[in-house]
Amino acid sequence: MRTSPVERVASYLVLTVMALGLVTPLLGLVLAAFHPPGAHVAGLSWPERFSWGNLATAWQEGHFASLMGSSLIVCAIVVPLTVLLATLAGYGLGAMRTPGRTGLGLVFLLGLTLPIEVVIVPLYHDLRQLHLTDSLITLSLVEAAAFLPFGVYWMRRVFAGLPTELVEQAVLDGASPWQRLRWIQWPLARPAVATLAVLYFMWAWNQFLLVVTIVSDPNRRTAPAGLGFFVAPHSTDLPLLSAASLIVIGPIVAVYLIFQRQFVAGLLAGASR
Numbered sequence: 001m002r003t004s005p006v007e008r009v010a011s012y013l014v015l016t017v018m019a020l021g022l023v024t025p026l027l028g029l030v031l032a033a034f035h036p037p038g039a040h041v042a043g044l045s046w047p048e049r050f051s052w053g054n055l056a057t058a059w060q061e062g063h064f065a066s067l068m069g070s071s072l073i074v075c076a077i078v079v080p081l082t083v084l085l086a087t088l089a090g091y092g093l094g095a096m097r098t099p100g101r102t103g104l105g106l107v108f109l110l111g112l113t114l115p116i117e118v119v120i121v122p123l124y125h126d127l128r129q130l131h132l133t134d135s136l137i138t139l140s141l142v143e144a145a146a147f148l149p150f151g152v153y154w155m156r157r158v159f160a161g162l163p164t165e166l167v168e169q170a171v172l173d174g175a176s177p178w179q180r181l182r183w184i185q186w187p188l189a190r191p192a193v194a195t196l197a198v199l200y201f202m203w204a205w206n207q208f209l210l211v212v213t214i215v216s217d218p219n220r221r222t223a224p225a226g227l228g229f230f231v232a233p234h235s236t237d238l239p240l241l242s243a244a245s246l247i248v249i250g251p252i253v254a255v256y257l258i259f260q261r262q263f264v265a266g267l268l269a270g271a272s273r
Contacts, residue, residue, distance in 0.1 A: 034239070070220055074139060075204045143204055147204070170183075195262065
């Protein structure tokens with residue numbers, strides 16, 4: 001379908017405004033991070049001299065070495081575990097004739113409507129009675145359980161929308177469900193799986209409420225939680241706070257830049273089904 005020049009101009013104008021709205025705060029954060037320590041920063045002011053030492057100071061005073069290590073450990077557990085479980089569950093519910101798959105799908109869909117704030121208090125008391133608090137493994141498993149409903153719903157839609165011709169031919173050739181998943185449906189669903197993995201990484205890295213509730217040991221907190229406790233003693237030093245924020249968001253930006261093609265391809269594949 002052809003679009004008129006007016007529609008194209010309006011589309012580009014809206015996209016430009018949205019892009020500026022997203023980029024401007026990030027640019028302001030970057031500029032503020034390189035002002036001299038303790039300097040007053042107003043808007044998108046250009047620093048008179050770039051204070052590169054703010055990043056090193058924030059890294060040392062915020063103990064981000066251990067915080068980033070905890071975040072990486074949590075992500076290294078959450079992302080593979082949830083992607084694996086969501087892929088297998090989505091395959092069973094979306095591509096196989098699983099008994100009761102409609103009801104099971106509704107259960108996972110209801111899991112998307114349950115806010116974590118509703119269960120955080122009883123969850124904490126149960127974990128404390130079992131002596132499972134202050135553990136990165138416990139935190140990782142809880143996050144995986146919280147993120148799993150979305151992944152199952154996502155992968156169920158992906159597998160249900162894949163072409164059936166190749167699968168039917170594989171069935172006629174005697175391929176087992178595992179062989180059909182491994183050799184036919186998994187390669188077709190790979191962009192969607194990559195998108196899901198990036199989303200899980202961002203959610204696991206940015207998680208704050210579960211971290212501060214389950215982990216009370218400052219040496220085991222993750223980077224976003226450590227940043228939250230970093231704010232109070234440095235609330236008047238905006239350049240240092242900005243530098244600490246850049247440290248925390250850096251891995252997310254790097255992961256997105258590395259996997260942006262797969263991420264966008266997965267979103268487009270999901271939107272077309």
